[in-house]
Amino acid sequence: MSEDTKPPAPEAERPPEEEQQKIVVARLATTRELLREITTGPVMTAFLSLVLAMVVGSVMILFTDEHVRSTAGYIGARPSDFFDAVWTSISGAYEAMFRGAIYNSEGLDFQARIRPITETLNFAAPLIMAGLGVGLAFRAGLFNIGGRGQMLLAGAGAGWVAINVDAPTAIHLPLAIIAGMVVGGLWGGLAGLLKARTGAHEVIVTIMLNYVGYYLVFFALSEQNILQQKGSINPKSAPMPDSAVLPKLLGVRFNLHAGIILALVAVAVTWWLLNRSAWGYRFRAVGANPSAARAAGIDVGRTYTTVMLIAGGLVGLAGVNQVLGTVTSGVSVDLDAGIGFDAITVALLGRSRPLGILAAGLLFGAFKAGGFAMQASENIPVDIVLVIQSLIVLFIAAPPLVKAIFRIPVKEAA
Amino acid sequence: ACGSAPDKGSSSGSDEPTTDYLPCMVSDAGGFDDHSFNQLGYEGLEQAKDELGADWKTVESNSENDYKPNIDSLVAAGCNTIVTVGFALSAATVEAAKANPDIDFVLIDDAADNDFNGKVDAPNIKPLLYNTAQAAFLAGYAAADYSKTGVVGTYGGQPYPTVTIFMDGYKQGVDYYDQENDANVKVVGFEGGDKGAFTGGFEANEKATTTAKSILDQDADVIMPVGGPIYQGALTAIKDSGKDIALIGVDADFYETDPDTQPYVLTSVLKNMKQSVYETILAAGKGDFDPTAYVGTLENDGVGIAPFHNFEDKVSPDLQGKLDDVKQGIIDGSIPVKSYLD
Amino acid sequence: MSTVEADVETDEAGRPIVAAHGVLKAPTIFALFAALIALVLVFKSAAGDTTFRLASRTDFVQLPEVTVPANGTGWVVVVLLLVATAASASYAARRLRTPVWLVSAYVVLALTGFLAWAAAGESLPVVGLLAGALALAVPLVFGALGGVLGERSGVVNIAIDGQLLFGAFGAALVGSMTGSPVLALAAAMLAGALVALILGVFAISYFVDQVIVGVVLNVLVVGFTSFMYTQVLAPNADSLNSPPHLSAVAIPVLGDIPLVGPILFRQTVLVYLLYVAVAAVTWALYRTKWGLRVRAVGEHPKAADTVGIKVNRTRYRTILLAGLIAGAGGATYTLVSVGQFNREMTGGGGYIALAAVIFGKWDPIKATLAALLFGFATNLQNVLSVLGAPVPSEFMLMLPYAVTVFAVAGLVGNSRPPAADGIPYRTG
């Protein structure tokens, strides 16, 4: 807008020339600021990270796509073939992923069309729960790599109660859930206790306890009088009785079960615990500055133990979710399904904040659900999802790199 | 350098399906290249779909979480027959079968009887089972006969029944040999039940190698590794030992599937999954799906042992004859072989 | 005026020294284990003799087999352990820490007693037990060396597992394509260094939390290699996944030393490379200018900066070297142990190596010993389960991990990382 197109204002109201110039400049500055905020802010970084990661994924897909490779052989002769192939390959892959994760436009009826999003929620639930456990420990300065062991033990504990206790759902289900969380918590708490008492590094202890826990559960599942299904010879427990199974939320046509509700509750409780409770206050104090916490009368050792107890319980909830919700056919040694490790990435992407973990868990859940569809319909191994996920986390953690790649000016460092 | 472009519209004819029939398969967490049941089932399916001129879909699972969604996605993809592999998929298969009565399911290595009433839990599941103890019994007998040191060995990946059934049959075979021939051949690496030498996984890794070495350190001169790729560890151990050690393969004839092993394979315990999957799918593709459980035995050649190949000259001349007798005895029941399938 | 002077032993700061605290830990644990072994002997006495085989049949020098009565040996060991306990207690009475030699002697004794009991009626291949332990430890030691180097320069490397895995992948691919073990090894090392480079770019140049980068790199490598395995390697196994096999090469003379020779000097080239690597890293870290600078950068980067050392350049170089070493460890999987690449074939070995780094208190030699302890526990489990241990296999398989937890919690306790470990260095 320039000066002369503007209708002349009455002398009195019109600010002096110079003033007005300033206002215009200031207004321009704020718009530019806003624009820059949008194009350079964290949301943009997150989006661009996603784009970058998907580009790398695309390259891998193309590289291994036979049709693309064969058309590349004569790219000089007929490039259109090559670009067609490239487009088909990539769009097919990501379309399939979207169809598997969010909305399946090819579904026969409404239910089939919205089914993917329910699958996403189902996958997200344990990731969120375990992510909270890992994130909580992070906030107290502890690196909990023991998700696998904690999930396994918790799953076994929940399974044991589910199978061996006979009670109406209202009692049975909560009892089994709590039992699982307690066992998972004890397994996590063991690492905390060892750190508090002997100084043993939690990274070592949690890694080792993963294996110890795995074989313990394996043993329990191989013993008729512990967990193994009566009459069976496989290392697997009996299926969960209906009274201890997490109810389906949308009827039998959907797999979605109440685990996602538990996850949301866990997010809320963890949020309260970290941000509003005295315990959480102390966890964060110990995590941010253990010497100051100690000098202020906070028992650092006890805090480590408590944190790991609760963290183990939260990760354990993921195990419970698996056994009582996702795979109710019985406890097995594979019940952790890699979630214990995925949870670390979820917690890191969510910056160990409960709401961040919720978002990260949903994103990763979507990737998981989408990955299967991509594999089933395009024959692209789900491993590509791991690549994309990890790249997203890396790029989001390094905004200057992303900006450098997209040549976005970096804001003056404050 | 650029090649010349092919004519438009021409596509390699073999890719186009000539039938609407769509057979599909889900692996367990081992993946299709596990050198074991996933792979053999996969090959059987491949052979059948080629012969039928059908398209196919296969999905790999990476964890227990994936079984249900994988089966579901195949159901959604319109598969007519879905092959699932391993006891781990049993529950998910039963559930999907109940929900989709018009789709045929084939479950490898599990009876699909999760309530233990002796009956398959859904009418549209065909379980494919293999009494490999019988075949391993023969291998054990052969090993005992072949051994010069009087010690033969075995080890497994994880103490799963589908693994220990081999080890168990093998041990029974050796014991039978001792008893018949008044010999004292010893088995190392398996004690019965879940006690024995296990690598703790089905990966070919250093653990598989050192476990094999520990067995060879006990003077064993025949070794039978049970559990997909872990035999590669035994192969390394044999090569490194510099001694004359014989290897016994499992599942397929190693002599044919892995030429590397040819100088060492005494024989292999065959579990004819490829064949039975092939036959089942072929029948299903022609509309003759028969859900009756299939149990591979020595009698129906569902299990067996491979020829001695390079060891033809090394084994005692009358061994083949004795093995034939034992086999006959097992088939007619005069020689009892215990296994969990009884 | 008079000066305050104390006539007791003093430290550099002139403060008196009285006694170390926690001197009672060793004798207590000693007594506990002696009692435990005695209890085992009482309640589950072992019948028969145990034979310790000190040579394998093909050895040039045949050491005699040592046959001892299992139970008797057990009791002799218990008595000796009690003597050691008394010695340790007398040190404690003088308020001194139990010396390392006594701890080592105790451990060897206790192990002998345990083995005599566990292998009663059998013959125990000592050479196989120790050689196998070494073989199992090889990739772990490489990984731990890489980890130690990185952390000594202030860069936490959680990505050891990724480096091992990518090294294994690189070796398999290049080895198969060229047929050359040397090129395969070089590829493995470069692959490890490539992972290190990514770690460096994010952790050093972009100040991303090193734990995040490390964890995520592991996932990235698993995803990438598994993808390539299914899509490229597996379908073309003959041409792309059949690397040359490295077999053991005996070193003349050294290989013929009884007991030691077969264990240490009849190994693959990679193991010899490992000896060189351990020695070279230790020597370089403590004796050279380069090592002094690396350690300075890891302890107090700003101090290093103020004397003209380029902190981040030093860190980059160190982690790249560390990546080369860890990558070589990865080659063990595909060139020695297995002979082809499989998905996730390290089986979490990198995490065990990471534990060895911490367990070994960031010292190359101690980290090597920690990895060897793990290898030993693993192979002990192998040997015992082959001999037919009367324990369910799940508990046997648990052994190495349980031993590590016990060792870390009971014996090592607090460990102090390099002061600037994990903290990115920024200049104004």
Place this chain on the structure above:
Amino acid sequence: MKLALRDVTKRFGTLVANDRISLTVESGEIHGLLGENGAGKSTLMNVLYGLYQADEGEILLDDKPVHFRDPGDAIAAGIGMVHQHFMLVPVFTVAENVMLGHEATGRFGILDIDAARKRVREISDRFGFHLDPDALVENLPVGIQQRVEIVKALSRDARVLVLDEPTAVLTPQETDDLMQIMRQLKESGTAIIFITHKLREIREAADRITVIRRGAVVGEPPPSASNAELAAMMVGRPVELTVHKDPAQPGPAALTVRDLRVTDDDGHVHVDGVSFEIRRGEVLGVAGVQGNGQTELTEALLGLQAHVEGSMVLDDVELRGRSVRRVLDAGVGFIPEDRQGEGLVGEFSIAENMMLNRSHGKPFVSLGTVQQRALNAFAQERLDQYDIRASGIDQHAAQLSGGNQQKVIVARELSRDLRLLVAAQPTRGVDVGSIEFIHKQIVATRDSGVPVLLVSTELDEIVALSDRIMVLYRGRVVGIVPAGTPRETLGLMMAGEQPEGSAA
């Protein structure tokens, strides 16, 4: 060599730490740089040393412009610096620290540690330092570490030597020694920049003085200027250099410490048979060079030390063996010497820091929940009352200046119902304005009848605030003397000399 800085400007974000500062130093000259905390002295020197890059301005050596990309360049140009915060690697030996960066090596890059030892001995003998080249730096008292820093700088044959507050950790006698060394160096032609905010020292040593305030040069007074003139120039207003306090009205003994002995895990004795008592309404000052057991003494009182023998009775309550929390519950207030390390959680807000040692119950926690409203109200009140300069109670503690951080801690501790205040180095690194304020608070606490244990390495502070002074040397009490004891005597006691007739 002649060094000149011309119009050097350095900004940190919006903060202008150095604003067109110019300065020249001739060889054989000691140039004093004076300024209160945060004035920008260290920043300027770091620019000179290549640690920071100037945003504007230039550096001239012998009238030729030079550009230092990093300290390596500066060192090569003959500039040496003893940093305010020691740049020593604690786990290295003296020789290793001295050789770092210009290592003598044999073949294959093998360190020639003997050459380094020789160099250390040479230099330390020249100045009478008595350094053991093989001692680990972390085991050395800070006074000795200071010497290592000087040897380090001299071992590079620096022709311009920057000493950034080198006297903060020295006894008065050691300070005199340092001045002597500076003169020696000056005679041999070295140009020296000497930074301090102790007026006496600068007047004694400097040939020329530059005073900076808020990043800018505010004057170049002659060395003959009076203390009051210098202080006024430094602070920008006339300052009270003495603390006003009424004579103490001591009540009965409140804290009685008997035969206290503190050892660390390795058996080093840090506090050795210390006995004293503090009465209500009295300040007991603990003087001594840093590292003579003061830290361990205060930590033992708080329950932060693991191996403590003897007894510490506060109002009939034995403190020994109590957990920190129970010590705090007994009414002990604690201002730790390491503000950022032990006093505050940097990433917590001011409000959150206010409840750091009261997270277990009333008034800030009830039913396990933090009472946000009560906490915020409390924090806001203290913010106003203590004049804490912050954008608000939600600002992170790490973002505050040192003085304001210290005020947060003081506010927190003095808000509780105290029966004893333990204040360790309460004004270290705090600006003059805040020092005045904190001193007033300590005196007010004393006057309210609370016994105060004041630990400080600043003798001026001890003398100004204490009613009685206890001097520690190597963990032992050299003597407990009245407040009026001459500084020289105190200085000698800090070096371990026992004055005649003093009661230990």
